């Protein structure tokens with residue numbers, strides 16, 4: 001059977017492109033539909049029920065576009081809504097997990113720093129992830145990074161403001177001996193070069209994009225949903241201002257893109 005349905009991927013904005021590019025690398029034949037919810041970013045400082053409502057509205061939209069799987073390319077939305085999405089939608093839901101486990105395994109100093117949004121660090125999921133490392137020798141330090149998502153949304157990947165924020169957020173982690181940094185927000189891999197420059201060559205920087213892409217492949221293979229070999233396409237939608245967002249998205253994606261405005265959320269849903 002030919003599987004022509006796309007994979008639906010979303011984030012509060014352009015951050016999830018760091019996951020989308022890994023999915024594209026892992027699955028070159030798939031069609032990908034990406035929603036950048038930039039009109040509602042950042043999620044990291046919003047209440048949980050707000051993020052849940054956005055996740056449900058976007059999941060409805062993606063299933064209306066026939067998505068055969070949903071990828072929550074956002075750590076904050078994962079903490080707030082992944083369980084709810086799994087309960088409500090009849091498709092595989094693949095979500096993020098900060099790369100704490102590989103970081104603990106690789107760290108030589110035994111001190112790992114996690115950079116993420118306030119909401120991610122306050123989530124039950126993150127508490128459970130930390131608890132799974134209790135009793136080991138590793139020390140896992142969490143650092144919230146308010147303001148960074150906004151810099152990436154503005155396309156400022158190396159300007160003075162971004163540098164000043166990152167310098168302040170890295171300092172307490174590096175002072176306490178962190179030699180491995182986990183990027184626990186999908187916007188931050190777009191800043192990976194700057195983070196490495198500021199942290200120095202002895203510090204390793206990890207994110208979970210590639211692991212999530214492998215998980216997408218596994219779930220599609222298990223459920224018989226992998227696409228037949230052919231050229232995969234990408235379609236981008238945004239709740240933000242497409243004219244403002246286009247240059248940032250196209251630069252981060254590295255190519256010309258097809259970007260359309262996200263229609264307003266409908267009242268009611270087939271899935272609720």
Ligand code: DGL
Nearest residue numbers: 012015043044075076186
């Ligand atoms: N990319 C989102 C994440 O992974 C950013 C959240 C936000 O919008 O604050 O957490």
